[in-house]
Amino acid sequence: MRYTIDDVSKLTGLSKRALRFYEEKGLVFAKRNEANYRFYDSADLDRIQTILFLTAFDIxxxxxxxxxxxxxxxxxxxxxxxxxxxxxKRAQLDLIISNLSLTIDAKRRDEPMKDSDKFKGFKQNLIDNNDKLYKKEVIEKYGEEAYQKSRKAFSHMSEADFERFGGLERKLFEALEKASTTTGDVQSLYMKEAYNYHKEWLTMAWGYYHEEAHLNICQMYLDDERFKKHYDDVKPGFAQLLFDSVKKSIR
Structure with a gap:
């Protein structure tokens, strides 16, 4: 069956401009009829569906x-x-939606929320993000056992631990900010603070601590744009400053 570009736009929800863009990128290849108008067949629609799926997967x-x-x-x-x-992801989102609904309900009734209900969904989100960022590198550099220790440390965090974990990163960024705007002994003091906060954060994340691994992970922050962006998005130069803080503190 033949489909015009208008047909495909209606079927897929894509604009005609988007379809032409896919053509320009060599993703889709529209045919031409006798009047030189674009048309697509079922195989083209399969290809477009694949593009939409893969795009939804953040590829x-x-x-x-x-x-x-x-x-x-x-x-x-x-x-x-x-x-x-x-x-x-849907199961995790369902947990967070449930958590948010409970929170809204408690606030509307002006009643305290159970502490055990406050963090449903968030710990799993933390574990998933940790896997996405660190799993491959941790296994390659430190082995499956180190990775499993890290995952266990996350999954066994209490609500209080979870709050402290997030607070440590906030304190780390505050110390890096102060170190970035000072010099001399005062800067060294804040760099030491940054090291201590990151050390405690890693210990909670990994379930153990090792100085060489600490320095290696900070080097990875510099070498890999994914990790560097996490710090430099807060303030350019934070990834390098954290590395310098750790290197200075452990040697």
């Missing part, structure tokens, strides 16, 4: 093009992997 367009152009890629396995991740 960039260049990578998507490589996937589409590689006949060896097993799309079924890729879909199944991401489907599992989406189910986990």
């Amino acid at each position: 960039d367009l260049q990578t998507i093009k490589g996937i589409l152009d590689d006949p060896k890629v097993d799309l079924l396995s890729l879909y199944e992997t991401h489907l599992g991740a989406l189910y986990e």
